[in-house]
Amino acid sequence: MRIARRAREINPSPTLAIDARAKELVASGVKVFNFSAGEPDFDTPPHIKEAAVAALERGMTKYTPVGGTPELRKAICRKLKDENGLDYQPEQIVVSAGAKHSLYNAMQVLLEPGDEVILPLPYWVSYLEQIKLAGAVPILVQTRPENGFKLTAEELLSAVTRRTRMVIINSPGNPTGAVYTREELQSLGEVIEKNNLIVISDEIYEKLVYDGCQHVSIASLSSDLKERTVVINGVSKAYAMTGWRIGYAAAPVAVAKAMVDFQSHTTSNPTSIAQAASVAALCGSQEPLQQMVGEFRRRRDYMWERLNAMPGISCLKPQGAFYLFPSVAALIGRSYKGQPIRGSGDLARILLEEAQVAVVPGVAFGDDRYLRLSYATSMEDIVEGLDRMEEVLRQVQ
Numbered sequence: 001m002r003i004a005r006r007a008r009e010i011n012p013s014p015t016l017a018i019d020a021r022a023k024e025l026v027a028s029g030v031k032v033f034n035f036s037a038g039e040p041d042f043d044t045p046p047h048i049k050e051a052a053v054a055a056l057e058r059g060m061t062k063y064t065p066v067g068g069t070p071e072l073r074k075a076i077c078r079k080l081k082d083e084n085g086l087d088y089q090p091e092q093i094v095v096s097a098g099a100k101h102s103l104y105n106a107m108q109v110l111l112e113p114g115d116e117v118i119l120p121l122p123y124w125v126s127y128l129e130q131i132k133l134a135g136a137v138p139i140l141v142q143t144r145p146e147n148g149f150k151l152t153a154e155e156l157l158s159a160v161t162r163r164t165r166m167v168i169i170n171s172p173g174n175p176t177g178a179v180y181t182r183e184e185l186q187s188l189g190e191v192i193e194k195n196n197l198i199v200i201s202d203e204i205y206e207k208l209v210y211d212g213c214q215h216v217s218i219a220s221l222s223s224d225l226k227e228r229t230v231v232i233n234g235v236s237k238a239y240a241m242t243g244w245r246i247g248y249a250a251a252p253v254a255v256a257k258a259m260v261d262f263q264s265h266t267t268s269n270p271t272s273i274a275q276a277a278s279v280a281a282l283c284g285s286q287e288p289l290q291q292m293v294g295e296f297r298r299r300r301d302y303m304w305e306r307l308n309a310m311p312g313i314s315c316l317k318p319q320g321a322f323y324l325f326p327s328v329a330a331l332i333g334r335s336y337k338g339q340p341i342r343g344s345g346d347l348a349r350i351l352l353e354e355a356q357v358a359v360v361p362g363v364a365f366g367d368d369r370y371l372r373l374s375y376a377t378s379m380e381d382i383v384e385g386l387d388r389m390e391e392v393l394r395q396v397q
């Protein structure tokens, strides 16, 4: 059977590919030090699981409204108001099967073929594919380490054309961990308003910020920006609930309605039980989250120091998410035991095969001079994995 063009043009997720190879090694009995994870290594907190069990027991096993249960949509409205200063009504909230699904729905209902979407580089891979799946054109804008990998107003403006429709902002960001300040978002907001752009603001890592850093939603900066923005968030990262598949969008009424209509013919509602669990996540104790953030910070600090002490590596200290994004530019063009390091892919392969250390090559995020290391893994594995990585890098010639 011939595969349709839109499917043929999809690049398989390179982050999942590395993860798969690492899992293959694990299955064959090899101990792998896995820095490629895109999800918290913690278990979902018990009170959230209990809410799911209770929902099952009271027979919450039927379809729910497509855009989510009234309880969950209300809980999300309350969260957005209390934590982000954003006023939304329940009909402006659309709950989907994960933030990734919310992003997909948003692009499907907002983008026309040929629309240009500004995507800061390095980017999270799914944005690129989802833009293409909507028939739109990704316009990649290289951000710079000098600016903490954050898109500046000048860079944004210089990428705007007559066809620009949307800009994607992901703060705290994957893969760099960059967190935009209020002022930085304000400058971007001016360019966005003047050029009549719309924004997708992916805030999935909002809870994972360090050093007293504050997450700000660009939608909260003015009522005009709120009208131009679709806020995307979910429970996956903050509550260690990646497998439950609950994400949501908050949007102007017409956009939310279009997203519900779109979803009504694809997945219908996200899982009823997972929705009940998500109410408990948002409304229940935030103590497990605080503990997780404390542990992430400790790991980040350790890993950042170790990486910067390795030959050929330099790494900014990110303020959010659970990734480090070190430059390995100084290692490219060199070799390890006769194996050439032509780019980040070669280096990632060498680290996995020679040291059983799994990292994601920067090329997966559009920049071949970097690696992404996740610290969503145990401190024990971080210590030994970094020892092994250092050993390999010392032998690069």
Ligand SMILES: *Cc1c(COP(=O)(O)O)cnc(C)c1O
Pocket (backbone or CB within 6 Å): 038, 097, 098, 099, 100, 101, 124, 170, 173, 174, 202, 204, 234, 235, 236, 237, 242, 245, 246, 247
């Ligand atoms: C993990 C991740 C998501 C997807 O989260 P789900 O709710 O599990 O679909 C969205 N955006 C970014 C940047 C992510 O890293």
